[in-house]
Amino acid sequence: MTKQLRQTTDPNTSGDFAPGWYVVGSSRALESQPKPVLLNGLPLVTFRDSLGQSVALLDRCAHRNAPLSAGRVVEGNIQCHYHGWQFDGGGECKAVPGLCGTAEHPARRVPAFACRDAQGWVWVYSEPDVDPGFEPYAIPCADEPGYLTIREHLTMPGPLDAVAENALDVPHTAFVHAGLFRKNKDRQPIEVVIRALDGGVEAEFIGEERPKGLVGHILAPRGGEVFHWDRFLLPGIAQVEYRLGEGSHIITTAALTPRTRNVTDLFATVAVKVAVPNPVLRTLFKPIAMHILKQDMEILRRQTEQVERFGAEEFASTEIDVLGLRIKKLLREAATGKQSPAPDERRIKMLV
DSSP, rough: HHHHHHSSSOSOOOOOOSSSSSEETTTTTOOOOOOOEEEEEEEEEEEEEESSOEEEEEOOTTTOOOGGGSSSTTTEEEEEEEOOEEEOOOOOEEETTTTTSOOOOGGGOOOOOEEEEETTEEEEEEEEOOOOOOOOOTTTTTOOOOEEEEEEEEEEEEEEEHHHHHTTTTTTTTHTTTTTTSSSSSSSSSEEEEEEETEEEEEEEEEOOOOOOOOOOOHOTTTEEEEEEEETTTTEEEEEEEEEEEEEEEEEEEEEEEEEEEEEEEEEEEEEEEOHHHHHHHHHHHHHHHHHHHHHHHHHHHHHHHHHHHHHHOOOOOOSSTTTHHHHHHHHHHTTTEEEEOOEEEEEEOOO
């Protein structure tokens, strides 16, 4: 992001901001009227052009800095509410009411951000006026035959790294989600293999039994062997994948977008394939999943308030905090452009 645009962001946003594609909203929710969004404190406006394509501009008119999101879309251009200037999806000024000459001029441009509709979401690339040269992350199994696909947007209290760690943290599930995922008794030892991915990190859990809570019974009523992976991929993908007996498969992909320093938008895509018919599964599974997410929201709210109360993070960690420190490291290196060699594969033991 250019220095000029960095200065427009909220001074309280996180410094560990990795460039890349971020989800800013639902494709279905983006219609003919402009919609304001915040990307790491930077105000953007999204709308659809004359071809129905999603576009994103800096939410600031080049004329007198009025918010473009307060205007309206006219024949695919966004019109400022103040003096009626119009800008196309590329940020070019297309109309200046009352001006006898041409409206287009480099000084009248509004920075534009690459924007895509993909997998039910609107994705925006974080750097202005560039072609990233690659497409947004392809969410696995979404809308594939045989899968129930659920999409939800939640506003999570906390910075992106804290929300990502929470989504991929096994030990907290026996306490925050007691009875839903795991129980805090009769724990069994398992092995965890932590390995580097291209632009990310993965933890594979080996020797895990079917989760003893309600979710495990719904997804795999007859039990069976469990295959479990947690992944983090830059700039903000947190993914949990389970394969449980008799072909049951669930993969939850959370696209995390920092709104401000301590607010992260979580855009979840859950793809589930089990023996239960999809209408029945939706009735059972979605309310439970939303209850789990709301429990996570509450513990993150308390954690964030404590960090603010004491003025800084003071975290002590052990080896069973499997991915948290690596997520912080990946984000820090992506933000600074300084990448250290990927750590070797590591194996640890833990009780679940």
